[in-house]
Amino acid sequence: MAVQKILMLVGDYVEDYEVMVPFQTLRMAGHRVDAVCPGKKAGDVVRTAIHDFEGDQTYSEKRGHNFALNADFDAVRAADYDALVIPGGRAPEYLRLNPAVLDAVRHFFEAGKPVAAICHGAQLLAAAGVLEQKCVSCYPAVGPEVTRAGGRYMDVAIDQVHVDGKLVTAPAWPAHPAWLAAFLEVLGTRIQP
Secondary structure, three states: OOOOEEEEEOOOOEEHHHHHHHHHHHHHOOOEEEEEOOOOOOOOEEEEEEEEOOOOOOOEEEEEEEEEOOOOHHHOOHHHOOEEEEOOEOHHHHHOOOHHHHHHHHHHHHOOOOEEEEHHHHHHHHHHOOOOOOEEOOOHHHHHHHHHOOOEEOOOOOOOOEEEOOEEEEOOHHHHHHHHHHHHHHHOOOOOO
């Protein structure tokens, strides 16, 4: 299996599980993952938020851990990466205002590279204008943004995944087993028992 070089776009109040679990899982599978945030460098941290589903009309939010970045945003070139991961949480709502972030997202779609987005990560996809004719799962509150951006919102169970070619999406962290398994398959990763 060839090691894939994966870019992960994060920011303050990224969802804790949606950044920690894929970062660790993809590295455990043998891939290189560079987690970056605009305005921050390797060794800096982003604060995370924990979103939970406790029977309310929407998720609850609590302060999570600090997540250490391992690469400098200003030094990365999207063309040097094989795939992209976009976690959810609060970060995508303001990261989508950064033109360099949107350019990076566009690169992966224009080059036909694998992209995995979860929960509110679809906000970056919508803002980058890459959802035309794409079927996308995300947190239900982001569904209208997907539709307005020309995509088709896929209302799957919270623990399920949707794959549209090389785009792997899911509604929230309970989908990690299905989402990460599908993304690893798209990457061509083989895990031996």
